[in-house]
Amino acid sequence: MASIHNAATTFDFLAVNCVPESHVWTEQKDYPVVPESAGNDAVPVVDMADGTEGAIAAVAQVAEEWGGFLLVGHGVPIELLVRVEEQIKCLLARPAPEKERAARGGDFKNGYGVPPYALYFSKLMWSEGYTFSAANVRSEFRRIWPDGGDEYMRFCDVMEEFHKEMRALGEKVLDMFYKVLGLSADHIAGGGVERQIRDTMTATMRLNMYPKCPEPERAIGLAAHTDSVFFTFIMQSLVPGLQLLRRGPDRWVTVPAQPGALPVLIGDLFHVLTNGRFHNVLHRAVVNQDRERVSVAYLIGPPKDMKVAPLDVAIRQGSKAAFRIVTWPEYMVAREKTFWNDGEALKILRVTEDEGDAELAQGMNK
Numbered sequence: 001m002a003s004i005h006n007a008a009t010t011f012d013f014l015a016v017n018c019v020p021e022s023h024v025w026t027e028q029k030d031y032p033v034v035p036e037s038a039g040n041d042a043v044p045v046v047d048m049a050d051g052t053e054g055a056i057a058a059v060a061q062v063a064e065e066w067g068g069f070l071l072v073g074h075g076v077p078i079e080l081l082v083r084v085e086e087q088i089k090c091l092l093a094r095p096a097p098e099k100e101r102a103a104r105g106g107d108f109k110n111g112y113g114v115p116p117y118a119l120y121f122s123k124l125m126w127s128e129g130y131t132f133s134a135a136n137v138r139s140e141f142r143r144i145w146p147d148g149g150d151e152y153m154r155f156c157d158v159m160e161e162f163h164k165e166m167r168a169l170g171e172k173v174l175d176m177f178y179k180v181l182g183l184s185a186d187h188i189a190g191g192g193v194e195r196q197i198r199d200t201m202t203a204t205m206r207l208n209m210y211p212k213c214p215e216p217e218r219a220i221g222l223a224a225h226t227d228s229v230f231f232t233f234i235m236q237s238l239v240p241g242l243q244l245l246r247r248g249p250d251r252w253v254t255v256p257a258q259p260g261a262l263p264v265l266i267g268d269l270f271h272v273l274t275n276g277r278f279h280n281v282l283h284r285a286v287v288n289q290d291r292e293r294v295s296v297a298y299l300i301g302p303p304k305d306m307k308v309a310p311l312d313v314a315i316r317q318g319s320k321a322a323f324r325i326v327t328w329p330e331y332m333v334a335r336e337k338t339f340w341n342d343g344e345a346l347k348i349l350r351v352t353e354d355e356g357d358a359e360l361a362q363g364m365n366k
């Protein structure tokens with residue numbers, strides 16, 4: 001299986017006029033796709049600038065029912081998002097040998113290539129990308145530009161500016177989620193675990209490029225997955241492709257691509273923090289015949305050594321923690337074993353009815 005994934009780094013998407021066998025996607029159960037902005041299936045919009053009680057109640061409902069929404073009124077300049085997109089296109093248009101020099105694998109957890117979960121599938125996805133830790137842009141991209149130079153500087157400056165804006169926005173969105181859970185500003189500002197999460201959360205960035213595809217129905221840009229982290233911001237081109245799974249009846253809902261609107265997706269570890277209250281949304285990216293699409297997943301998670309467990313405030317009176325304490329790396333090991341089965345990794349963390357109360361985590365504050 002390794003060789004097929006290494007081949008992805010040199011695959012020339014634009015040179016083919018049909019989807020080759022290596023990329024024909026047959027591995028996932030499929031659900032119907034509902035068109036954008038279809039009644040109850042229109043992806044909800046959250047306006048960050050609206051701090052009223054009503055708005056917070058609406059966020060609660062969206063986080064529980066959808067696990068994803070479009071964020072507006074966030075203050076990140078559209079002009080910056082445009083520059084980020086330009087820089088990603090420049091990076092991924094570099095000659096194959098340069099990108100391969102920065103391939104992930106071996107000692108390199110980060111770098112150019114397929115996302116880590118692609119290794120669980122025998123077929124390749126219709127995309128290329130680059131994953132890195134947002135705090136290490138300058139050292140990471142010396143792998144592409146060993147001698148530095150103007151292009152390197154421009155790329156790093158734009159990515160760092162984006163990281164600064166998104167990290168700050170991450171804190172605001174986290175505070176909004178804390179409010180939904182019923183925490184006061186004073187509580188959050190105190191020295192407790194909520195404050196610790198806010199101060200230490202780390203960001204990983206994944207740059208995705210989805211080339212035009214001659215037979216989009218036979219390929220997938222990014223296969224269905226949940227993000228393992230707390231939550232993710234997506235920055236996307238004005239080309240739709242991101243889809244969220246809505247349950248009962250199961251269906252894919254396309255997230256509209258609107259200038260400046262940032263999709264936000266709840267990840268597995270926030271599902272744990274909220275004791276299962278916020279929905280960790282299954283999502284995927286599809287491709288199209290006419291236009292390439294670029295996206296950035298800005299993934300916000302805990303530092304590696306943080307022990308994550310349901311917050312006390314999220315454990316309703318009379319109930320107990322539904323998940324065991326876990327660190328992000330421990331969770332990734334569980335996920336690896338069960339990737340084929342949606343949601344199975346979280347089931348491993350679930351506390352069973354007959355487990356002795358005394359041994360259980362009763363919330364993250366204890």
Ligand SMILES: O=C(O)CCC(=O)C(=O)O
Nearest residue numbers: 206208234242285295297
């Ligand atoms: O391209 C997109 O819209 C989704 C990207 C994504 O889900 C990811 O990188 O984890």
Ligand SMILES: [Fe+2]
Nearest residue numbers: 226227283297
């Ligand atoms: Fe994702």
